[in-house]
Amino acid sequence: MDFRHGTPALSDFPVARWRQSxxxxxxRADAAALGYGAAEGAASLRGEIAALVRQSRALDASADRIVVTAGATQALDILVRTLVRPGDVVVIEDPSHTVLRQVFGCSGAVVVPVPVDGEGLRVADIDACVRAQGRDPGQVRLVYVTPSHQFPTGVIMSGGRRRSLLAWAFERGATVLEDDYHNEFTFTEERLPALAAERHRDTVVYVGSFSKTLFPALRIGYAVLPPHLVQPFLGIKWITDRLTPTVAQEALADFISAGAYARHISRMTRLYRQRRRQLLVSLYEHFGAGVRISGEAAGLHVLLALTGLRGVSEEAIVRLAAGRGVRVYPASGYFVQDPPAEPTFLMGYAALPVSRITEGVALLADAVRAAGAAGAVR
Incomplete structure (x- = not known):
C-alpha cells in the first residue's frame, strides 16, 4: 500500500480510447508529420490547450503564446536558461520540491527560500529573505510559486497574496513562474482562476502538463508565455531539444477535441473525491485529535502531521510502516528553514483503491503506536 504522491490512477486510464487517438x-500522418516538427509544438494541440486553460483556469491566451514541452520540468529548465544568469536570484517557496533547488541551482543562481503560511507565499518577506542572503531584491529574476495547490502543504494562495505578488514582481522587474501541477483537480465549489489569469502586465509564465491528468510517460507539458518571452524561449528549445514528438501531440489533440479528455477528467474527479474522502475519514478515525491535515481542498495528496508524539522520528515510522506493507514519505526534507517539529508525511491517495486506503491507514496507525511505545521506552 504505497501512499506515494504524484502518481495518478493509471489503472483507470482509458487505454482503448487513447489507442484510438x-x-x-x-x-493522418504524412511525410511532414513524421519529420521534424515546429519547436513550438503542433498547431492543433496548442489550439486545444488554449481552449482548455480558458475553460478550466480562466486563462485567456492565444495559441501563439503557447509552447509545447517535454513535461513541465523542461519548461522550467528552458525558462531558467532564458532569464537567469549566474549570480541572479531565484525565489522559491519554503517548503518546496527538492528538484527545484537542483534545477534552479544549476544555473548558478542564488536560490532564496521564502516561507509559506496559510495564505501562500509570504510576499512581504521576500525582500528581507533576499537581503539575508547578501543580495539586493532588484537581482530577483524569477519567483517560483504553486498558487493553486502549494507543494507540499496544499495551501491555496489567497487573492490578496496573489495581487501583492504581481505588484511586487512588476515593481522589481521579476518574472513569476506559476506551476499549476494539479490544475484540474479541485474539490471545493469555489475555485480561484490561475494566477496568470489576473492582470499581471506580462510578469507571469504559466506552466502545466498532462502527467497527472493523463499519464507521466506521455511527457507532454506546456508553457503559456508573455509575448516578449516567446521567441527567446523557442530559441533555447530549438537548440536543446528541437521538438516534442509530433504524432503524440496530434493524438493528444484528437483525444481532447473528441471529448475524451473532458470525460476522463470528470470520471477521475469523482474517483479522486471518493478516495480523498476515505483517506480523511480513515485518518481521523484512527488518529483523532492527534493528526493535523492540510491540502485537502485540491490536488492528489495531503500533508499529514502527527501531533503529540515525543521522541518519535519520521524514519522510525517509515521503517515500522514498511514492515507492515505500507509506504509513507517524510515531508521534512522539503523544508529549508523551520522543518516541522512533529513527524510529517506527504500522503498521496490517487492510485489506491478505497479498500487499500482503509487498510493502509489502519496499518500506519499500528506502526505509529509501535513507534510511540518504543520512543516512550527510550
Whole structure:
C-alpha cells in the first residue's frame, strides 16, 4: 500500500480510447508529420490547450503564446536558461520540491527560500529573505510559486497574496513562474482562476502538463508565455531539444477535441473525491485529535502531521510502516528553514483503491503506536 504522491490512477486510464487517438494520428500522418516538427509544438494541440486553460483556469491566451514541452520540468529548465544568469536570484517557496533547488541551482543562481503560511507565499518577506542572503531584491529574476495547490502543504494562495505578488514582481522587474501541477483537480465549489489569469502586465509564465491528468510517460507539458518571452524561449528549445514528438501531440489533440479528455477528467474527479474522502475519514478515525491535515481542498495528496508524539522520528515510522506493507514519505526534507517539529508525511491517495486506503491507514496507525511505545521506552 504505497501512499506515494504524484502518481495518478493509471489503472483507470482509458487505454482503448487513447489507442484510438493514436491510430487516428498515425492514419493522418504524412511525410511532414513524421519529420521534424515546429519547436513550438503542433498547431492543433496548442489550439486545444488554449481552449482548455480558458475553460478550466480562466486563462485567456492565444495559441501563439503557447509552447509545447517535454513535461513541465523542461519548461522550467528552458525558462531558467532564458532569464537567469549566474549570480541572479531565484525565489522559491519554503517548503518546496527538492528538484527545484537542483534545477534552479544549476544555473548558478542564488536560490532564496521564502516561507509559506496559510495564505501562500509570504510576499512581504521576500525582500528581507533576499537581503539575508547578501543580495539586493532588484537581482530577483524569477519567483517560483504553486498558487493553486502549494507543494507540499496544499495551501491555496489567497487573492490578496496573489495581487501583492504581481505588484511586487512588476515593481522589481521579476518574472513569476506559476506551476499549476494539479490544475484540474479541485474539490471545493469555489475555485480561484490561475494566477496568470489576473492582470499581471506580462510578469507571469504559466506552466502545466498532462502527467497527472493523463499519464507521466506521455511527457507532454506546456508553457503559456508573455509575448516578449516567446521567441527567446523557442530559441533555447530549438537548440536543446528541437521538438516534442509530433504524432503524440496530434493524438493528444484528437483525444481532447473528441471529448475524451473532458470525460476522463470528470470520471477521475469523482474517483479522486471518493478516495480523498476515505483517506480523511480513515485518518481521523484512527488518529483523532492527534493528526493535523492540510491540502485537502485540491490536488492528489495531503500533508499529514502527527501531533503529540515525543521522541518519535519520521524514519522510525517509515521503517515500522514498511514492515507492515505500507509506504509513507517524510515531508521534512522539503523544508529549508523551520522543518516541522512533529513527524510529517506527504500522503498521496490517487492510485489506491478505497479498500487499500482503509487498510493502509489502519496499518500506519499500528506502526505509529509501535513507534510511540518504543520512543516512550527510550
Amino acid at each position: 493514436l491510430h487516428e494520428a498515425y492514419g
